[in-house]
Amino acid sequence: MQVVETKNEGLSREFTITVGADEIDQKVGAKLEEVGQTVKMPGFRPGKVPMKILRQRFGSSVLGEVLEKTVGESSQSALVDRELKPAMQPKIEITSFEEGQDLVYTMAVEIMPAITPVDFGTLELTRYKPEITDEEVQNALDELAKNNRATSKIEKDRKTQSGDVVMLNFKGFVDGEAFQGGEAEDFRLELGSGQFIPGFEDQLIGQKAGEDMKVTVTFPEEYGAAHLAGKEAIFECKINEIHEYTDRELNDDFAKELGLESLDDLRDQMRQRIESEYADLARARTKRELLDVLFDKHDFEVPPGMVQSEFDQIWEQFAKAKEEGQVDDEDKDKDEEVLKSEYRDIAKRRVLLGLLLAHVGDEAKIQISQEELQKAVFEQARRYPGQERQVFEYYTQNPEMMASLRAPLFEEKTVDYILELAKVNDLALPVDKLLESDDDGDEKPKKAAGKKAAAKKSTSKKGAAKKAAAKKDAD
Amino acid sequence: MSWKFLNKSTPSLERMYRVIVAPVITEKATLAGEHGAVVFKVAKDATKPEIKAAVEQIFDVKVKAVNTSVVKGKTKRFRGRLGVRNDWKKAVVSLEEGHSIDVGSGI
Numbered sequence: 001m002q003v004v005e006t007k008n009e010g011l012s013r014e015f016t017i018t019v020g021a022d023e024i025d026q027k028v029g030a031k032l033e034e035v036g037q038t039v040k041m042p043g044f045r046p047g048k049v050p051m052k053i054l055r056q057r058f059g060s061s062v063l064g065e066v067l068e069k070t071v072g073e074s075s076q077s078a079l080v081d082r083e084l085k086p087a088m089q090p091k092i093e094i095t096s097f098e099e100g101q102d103l104v105y106t107m108a109v110e111i112m113p114a115i116t117p118v119d120f121g122t123l124e125l126t127r128y129k130p131e132i133t134d135e136e137v138q139n140a141l142d143e144l145a146k147n148n149r150a151t152s153k154i155e156k157d158r159k160t161q162s163g164d165v166v167m168l169n170f171k172g173f174v175d176g177e178a179f180q181g182g183e184a185e186d187f188r189l190e191l192g193s194g195q196f197i198p199g200f201e202d203q204l205i206g207q208k209a210g211e212d213m214k215v216t217v218t219f220p221e222e223y224g225a226a227h228l229a230g231k232e233a234i235f236e237c238k239i240n241e242i243h244e245y246t247d248r249e250l251n252d253d254f255a256k257e258l259g260l261e262s263l264d265d266l267r268d269q270m271r272q273r274i275e276s277e278y279a280d281l282a283r284a285r286t287k288r289e290l291l292d293v294l295f296d297k298h299d300f301e302v303p304p305g306m307v308q309s310e311f312d313q314i315w316e317q318f319a320k321a322k323e324e325g326q327v328d329d330e331d332k333d334k335d336e337e338v339l340k341s342e343y344r345d346i347a348k349r350r351v352l353l354g355l356l357l358a359h360v361g362d363e364a365k366i367q368i369s370q371e372e373l374q375k376a377v378f379e380q381a382r383r384y385p386g387q388e389r390q391v392f393e394y395y396t397q398n399p400e401m402m403a404s405l406r407a408p409l410f411e412e413k414t415v416d417y418i419l420e421l422a423k424v425n426d427l428a429l430p431v432d433k434l435l436e437s438d439d440d441g442d443e444k445p446k447k448a449a450g451k452k453a454a455a456k457k458s459t460s461k462k463g464a465a466k467k468a469a470a471k472k473d474a475d
Numbered sequence: 476m477s478w479k480f481l482n483k484s485t486p487s488l489e490r491m492y493r494v495i496v497a498p499v500i501t502e503k504a505t506l507a508g509e510h511g512a513v514v515f516k517v518a519k520d521a522t523k524p525e526i527k528a529a530v531e532q533i534f535d536v537k538v539k540a541v542n543t544s545v546v547k548g549k550t551k552r553f554r555g556r557l558g559v560r561n562d563w564k565k566a567v568v569s570l571e572e573g574h575s576i577d578v579g580s581g582i
Binding site: 043044045048050052053 | 499500501502504505
């Protein structure tokens with residue numbers, strides 16, 4: 001086997017590999033002998049078929065097999081000999097081969113860049129924490145109280161108002177005929193809630209309890225049931241009772257009703273819940289800043305093939321979004337070329353960070369334990385209530401899907417690892433600050449950051465997956 | 476002796492192709508091949524001179540000798556009934572030194 005390097009530019013390498021005819025012949029012979037031991041042929045006892053006849057009969061099919069194997073092995077060994085780590089599957093093109101001739105093929109490969117992470121100890125980062133003000137807790141509690149308020153029947157005789165709850169009997173007719181689902185008794189309807197078709201609730205306002213009345217409405221054109229859409233309907237209605245909301249007071253009784261000790265207890269719980277809600281946000285921001293820093297500090301060449309495939313993916317998403325008319329306003333007026341170059345930058349950034357994180361994680365020997373993976377699967381399963389079992393089975397049966405779960409976990413752990421090493425200043429930020437800070441800074445980084453955040457998962461997923469593939473190959 | 480053994484003229488080309496039915500590819504036949512002989516399945520009514528002429532013509536070789544034998548068909552049971560497979564004639568053709576036929580590469 002002879003390997004000639006024909007191109008060495010940046011990260012891309014090209015080789016011309018020649019495998020001698022006798023080498024292939026030898027392999028074919030060995031393979032045939034192996035086949036001959038088991039093959040059954042009329043006129044011969046198994047294992048007694050002469051080589052000549054085997055060659056005639058099976059020569060060409062075995063040759064194909066051997067060729068494939070030879071190409072795989074020789075390309076692999078060429079890479080191993082040169083200690084190159086391919087970033088993607090090498091592109092192999094067979095230049096010439098005929099039976100009894102040398103096999104010549106070219107292999108184009110992009111190698112992994114040499115990554116030297118900066119000393120993470122020198123990084124200065126800010127870890128954000130949500131700071132929940134008492135006001136916000138209070139607001140949340142008020143909301144809770146509002147959602148839990150009770151209604152009570154009003155005793156005095158008065159007309160209905162918006163915001164009242166009425167107990168309603170109704171029966172609907174379209175073209176003089178009652179239709180299905182257009183009838184109920186003692187239906188609890190909050191007036192002004194917009195629960196019924198437009199116009200219906202308005203006509204019930206200003207009525208007294210116990211009176212029979214007629215409500216005429218027109219179903220909207222885009223109504224769910226096609227046979228009713230756009231039709232005029234008459235509802236015979238009777239308001240049985242009028243109820244009114246009574247505000248709940250925030251006190252210990254209310255807390256006890258919710259299964260807690262006291263109002264303070266409730267307050268604490270509420271605060272914790274809000275905090276955990278915003279913790280993700282804070283973490284995302286910390287992570288984004290970390291990635292920004294990492295991106296600034298590292299500049300190594302990334303394999304163009306990976307960037308290209310990443311870019312293709314983004315572009316595909318973008319094209320899809322465009323078709324559905326969901327394009328960011330700021331992108332709307334831009335020229336396609338400009339957009340492309342912007343997205344290309346993003347793709348490059350993703351690949352770079354993906355490779356870097358994969359590298360760091362690998363160096364740090366970050367492992368995803370079986371339990372963690374299991375937990376992630378359960379979390380996924382919980383998203384589809386009622387189908388947990390199917391989801392669970394789906395993941396256990398598809399190792400690829402498992403790998404796709406593993407990647408984000410791996411990334412998170414790697415980020416944690418870097419955060420541990422770096423100098424971290426904790427900073428508590430009020431929630432609105434946390435939210436709005438996305439918008440400061442100039443246009444470009446924000447955009448890149450935002451987009452990246454949205455699709456970051458896929459980046460590192462790819463990086464990790466690729467790394468895994470590379471590893472497998474090395475084995 | 477029937478008439479066909481008296482007829483000395485060379486058979487027609489068509490007849491030649493009809494005489495040689497197929498090569499016999501078995502362990503025994505390959506063994507014979509190592510001693511410069513080729514084994515054919517031939518027409519039941521083919522004679523040794525006919526076979527010699529046919530092989531010489533079709534494969535462009537020189538034949539030293541032809542030995543023939545009639546292989547009796549096996550008695551086989553099919554759906555409980557006895558049946559007999561057809562008999563066929565086998566010809567072991569010894570070639571002159573330096574000649575060979577690549578069996579299996581077709582005519």
